[in-house]
Amino acid sequence: MSLFSLKKVSLSFGHPALLEDIDLSLGKGERICLIGRNGEGKSTLMKLITGELTADSGEIRMAQGARIARLSQEVPDDYNGSVFELVADGLGELAGLIKDYHAACVSLADDGGENAMNLLSRIQQKMESAGGWQLEQQVEQVISRMELDADAEFSSLSG
Incomplete structure (x- = not known):
């Protein structure tokens, strides 16, 4: 099929x-x-x-349930966000959850406080129930293979 x-x-x-x-x-x-x-x-x-x-x-x-994503040849001029966020945006509905998880990890690394830990825990539970772990790993793999900094502002990168 x-x-x-x-x-x-x-x-x-x-x-x-x-x-x-x-x-x-x-x-x-x-x-x-x-x-x-x-x-x-x-x-x-x-x-x-x-x-x-x-x-x-x-x-x-x-096919029912099939999803097709396309990476445009044109680099968006007005995109404000990190490399991680841009790559995750290609995942459709789960993109927001995956971006929230990444932001919570960064926040925990910067802050280390109990609020940051609690937020990360809540997002991890949502990721688990939505099956988002595999997609999050795919985003990380793409960024790693491209040898990019996931937290770099996309607009700061050269062509």
């Missing part, structure tokens, strides 16, 4: 069509790489898959 599939999908912003009669499906555990020259439709295809764009024709199906 595929996580998503495209059948005879076409999209045009004029003539010629950017994408024409595209067929694509991706199953659980599969990985793909989109390679092509600038302007060939890679980002447009990703925007169709994530629902940011609507196809002119064809059919796009998503």
Whole structure:
């Protein structure tokens, strides 16, 4: 069973069509790489898959419960927050809880007081019940592999 599939999908912003009669499906555990020259439709295809764009024709199906996230090529100019917060934002609904957990850990490290410990304990319980630990580890892995400081302000980083 595929996580998503495209059948005879076409999209045009004029003539010629950017994408024409595209067929694509991706199953659980599969990985793909989109390679092509600038302007060939890679980002447009990703925007169709994530629902940011609507196809002119064809059919796009998503498996129930499947989530698709896309990292934009453009670096947000006006983003205020840490590297950790930006990466966590890609997780959807659990992003807020994971960001709260990270902030509580930083607060505990800075403060070390009982209030900080109690806050961290409450957030840990929420993380446990929501199954957020695996996602928090994924955020940490991404940041580690990129060799970034999780607490650095994103706006302070160079391109």
